[in-house]
Amino acid sequence: MRRALGFSLLVFCACGYRFTAGGGALPQGIREVYAPVFINRTAEPGLETLFTQALREYLVRSGVAGTSSSQAQLIGEVLSVTGAPTVVTTSGTLASNRLFAQVLVRLVNKGLSVPNAAVTVAGQEEYLPGGNVLESEANRAAALRRLAESLARDAYDRLATR
Secondary structure, three states: OOOHHHHHHHHHHHHOOOOOOOOOOOOOOOOOEEOOOOEOOOOOOOHHHHHHHHHHHHHHHHHEOOOOOOOOEEEEEEEEEEEEEEOOOOOEEEEEEEEEEEEEEEEEEOOOOEEEEEEEEEEEEEOOOOOOOOHHHHHHHHHHHHHHHHHHHHHHHHHHHO
């Protein structure tokens, strides 16, 4: 019984089937793309790492992640990240914050920009203020991560449908 189960598992895993996140094919028949570190045009340090990681993870899930030697690249720029309080209670305490971000992603193939393959995506994400500064910053960091993931997905999906 164990052998049959092990054999079935081996056959199933070796069939070559894989799950992908979706998104269509990239222009010019590009099947593999690499995302170098984003350019950070904001005054906030570290955003380039966060947004790069989110895009690379989405490329892996989409089955098109390449290496630094790939001919095609997705060049990203974090254009802006801002925040503002969004909900204040009747007692005057802050109940919610909102982050806004704008990112530019363009597709380059063999060192040349692919025509009509640059998108600017924007989004927002809410987060709760914490009971102290550390909790508030942790909530903000989690919201930034969710926002980076959302913008990476949006940018890739928009490029893949062109």
